[in-house]
Amino acid sequence: MALAEKLLGWLERPIQLMLWAGVLAAFAMMLHVAADVTGRTVFGSPLAGTTEIVASWYMVAISFLPWAWLSKNDNHIAAGMFQHLGGPRFDFWVEVAAKIWTLVFLCVFVWQTCVQAIRQTALGEVWQAAGNFILIWPTRWILPIAGIVMMLYLVLRIIRDLLHHFRL
Numbered sequence: 001m002a003l004a005e006k007l008l009g010w011l012e013r014p015i016q017l018m019l020w021a022g023v024l025a026a027f028a029m030m031l032h033v034a035a036d037v038t039g040r041t042v043f044g045s046p047l048a049g050t051t052e053i054v055a056s057w058y059m060v061a062i063s064f065l066p067w068a069w070l071s072k073n074d075n076h077i078a079a080g081m082f083q084h085l086g087g088p089r090f091d092f093w094v095e096v097a098a099k100i101w102t103l104v105f106l107c108v109f110v111w112q113t114c115v116q117a118i119r120q121t122a123l124g125e126v127w128q129a130a131g132n133f134i135l136i137w138p139t140r141w142i143l144p145i146a147g148i149v150m151m152l153y154l155v156l157r158i159i160r161d162l163l164h165h166f167r168l
Contacts, residue, residue: 004160011068011153018149019069025061029054048130056127060139064146068153071102092165099158106151113143 032050040046084091117140125137 004156008156015068018065022062022065025058029058052127052129052134056136060142067146068150103154106147110144110147117141
């Protein structure tokens with residue numbers, strides 16, 4: 001169990017970095033949109049590519065980078081319809097099953113997003129906005145990276161929980 005705790009501790013730093021990168025993306029998005037609106041209304045000239053940058057860079061980072069932090073803090077959406085049907089042992093196994101199902105989903109998610117990221121990287125994906133090209137392919141890697149970190153966390157958490165459960 002000490003090894004699982006130690007590995008979970010090592011994941012703490014990347015999880016926090018990803019959370020703060022998401023927070024910074026949200027702040028940058030607010031500044032960017034405010035500058036675009038100001039440019040449009042005050043100067044009659046909006047910033048080119050704001051919509052594309054917001055959709056492809058900021059929103060992706062805001063949506064996916066905090067995933068592992070949400071798992072670490074048990075802040076995901078939860079449906080408590082099975083809670084209180086049994087005792088604490090039943091609740092424990094429902095939690096473990098939910099984490100395992102989440103892992104199954106994440107495996108498929110990471111696999112598919114990784115395939116797409118490789119494909120878009122090879123193509124050098126760009127979006128055209130106002131006669132310029134905006135590099136998009138790097139953001140395709142945010143999804144599999146966020147998924148992998150969350151998967152690692154969940155695997156270690158399941159191991160730790162099971163070891164703790166059977167040790168008592």
